[in-house]
Amino acid sequence: MGWFKRLTEGIRTPSKEKKEIPEGLWYKCPKCGHTVISEDFEKNLWVCEKCNYHERIGSKEYFQILFDDNKFTELNPNLTSADPLKFVDTKKYVDRIKATQKKTGLKDAVRTATGKMNGDDVVIGCMDFSFIGGSMGSVVGEKIARAIDYSIEHKIPFLMISKSGGARMMEAAFSLMQMAKTSAKLALLGEAKVPYISLLTDPTTGGVTASFAMLGDLNIAEPNALIGFAGPRVIKETIRKDLPEGFQTSEFVLEHGFLDYIVERKDLKDKISQSFNLLKIK
Amino acid sequence: MAVYLPFEEPIKELEEQLEKNIKLQKEKGVDTTEIILQIEKKIDETRKQIYSNLTPWQRVLVSRHPERPYTLSYIEYLTKGNFIELHGDRGVKDDKAMVGGIGEIEGHQVVLIGQQKGVNTKMRQYRNFGMPNPEGYRKALRLMKLAEKFNKPVITFIDTPGAYPGIEAEERGQGEAIARNLMEMANLKVPIICIVIGEGASGGALGIGVGNKVYMLENTWYSVISPESCSTILWRTADYKEKAAEALKLTAQDMYKNKLIDGIIKEPVGGAHTNPEETFENVKKVVLKDLKQLKKISPEKLAEERINKFCAMGVVNEE
DSSP states (O other): OOTTOOSSOSOOSOHHHHSOOOTTTEEEOTTTOOEEEHHHHHHTTTBOTTTOOBOOOOHHHHHHHHSGGGOEEEESTTEEEOOTTOOBSSSBHHHHHHHHHHHHSOSSSEEEEEEEETTEEEEEEEEOTTTGGGOBOHHHHHHHHHHHHHHHHHTOOEEEEEEESSBOGGGHHHHHHHHHHHHHHHHHHHHTTOOEEEEEEEEEOHHHHTTGGGOOSEEEEOTTOBBOSSOHHHHHHHHTSOOOTTTTBHHHHHHTTSOSEEOOGGGHHHHHHHHHHHHOOO | OOOOOGGGHHHHHHHHHHHHHHHHHHHHOOOOHHHHHHHHHHHHHHHHHHHTTOOHHHHHHHHTOTTSOOHHHHHHHHHTTOEEEOOOOSSSOOOTTEEEEEEEETTEEEEEEEEOOOSSHHHHHHTGGGOOOHHHHHHHHHHHHHHHHTTOOEEEEEEESOSOOOHHHHHTTHHHHHHHHHHHHHTOSSOEEEEEEEEEEHHHHHTTOOOSEEEEETTOEEESSOHHHHHHHHTSSGGGHHHHHHHTTOBHHHHHHTTSSSEEEOOOTTOGGGOHHHHHHHHHHHHHHHHHHHTTSOHHHHHHHHHHHHHTOOOEEEO
């Protein structure tokens, strides 16, 4: 008895939430439930106008926001994963890659490009979380390495936008070594005195945090992004305690001294431009 | 009491038999010499047979054997005691999971660094099970910079189940600490030799692993994640750890085949712990050979070669 007994009386779902929304036309904020027309949401740079929630966006959107007139030349667009380990879990890695490419229209989890930002040359690398959690395998490492090479060769500032769960398990130690590879390249970028800004967005964890994402001349982040080395679940299981409020948010990381500033998406382009300009060697 | 791994059950049985026969001879005066010799031979054969066919998961178990020698034992042997342990990261505290100092190996003055596991329950806690906090990586970096300043080669011993995932570790920037080590190590202007002596778990291992030469002992593992965690994430249960261990290609043999390490250092049959001195000698030979060779290379060239080596790692298709 009592299995189907309603414990709290009345209908508790607000009618607004219950409403069937045709996909694509409206955007409903997952944080505050505020609903806007998709077109307006895009105009607001995929940020909730009510609670300032920054929706996760990909390279397409960031390039649109940052490059003047959305004009850019993509670098090494045709690098794809080679499955060096013939990795199989519940699925073959090659099949997973193919399916993800088809679903997302992307080749891998990062795109790199060069173009103008407020009139100045810039190289931008941007990760796509929709591609296997933005995980870093050989392709991600190699594209970032080559983007840095391009920056060094042409003396153009480098901006890396991170959004990743970390290293890609299906390439195992090859993925791990991409951490060393990208960091080694950044050592050369540093020696060439070409400025590097690392923008950390929701979420940036694992091997990406433990390599290029934390190595900017400036490390900056969007508001309220999850930023950390170990994921919150792993930490919780290890210490068997609840995690403090606001743990591993951008604000937390800023407070502990690992970020230079937090920037809202609407100010992103201008503030990054300004930062690069102030770092320019005259 | 010796510790036997699950797949060493046949060895355990034989050694129990051996003990019985020794006891019989001692206490009852029965002549069991012949039997004892036979059993000893059988033990050798069985061990050889088992250890020539280890699965990746079994190697993971050997790499975690509680009697395996840890970093400080290697340092003690290699330096014959001519070693001073140095402490602290100059920022927060002294991390007991990461040890290091200055020492001399057969006339070569070097800086030695490594993760340190504890030898008993109390010490394992004291050493945080070989899981460094950010200050551990910063201590390691400080010692590497010391090495660079005084032109001493760096030797690191890798043995960690991972960088510690804790609240304070995050507050103090675990990711940043490892990242900085990767960048600084890549460009360090002295020779770096790295040896995986036990577990090489992910960024926590790589954080002291960017070397001109990187070796793995025969029964160790090195990968982006432990087989257990890999199983939990990809199969959503920990039951596939054996399968994950195979898929990850984490053994020294696979890592060498994939050109991600420079060589494999032999262990005695039965694992490093069955004859630590033999293990230390094998390590010493490799280290001495490399020191002689690497010391001839100019500081700039050393960094350049190291950077090029790691930048060549990875396999991609280019259309």
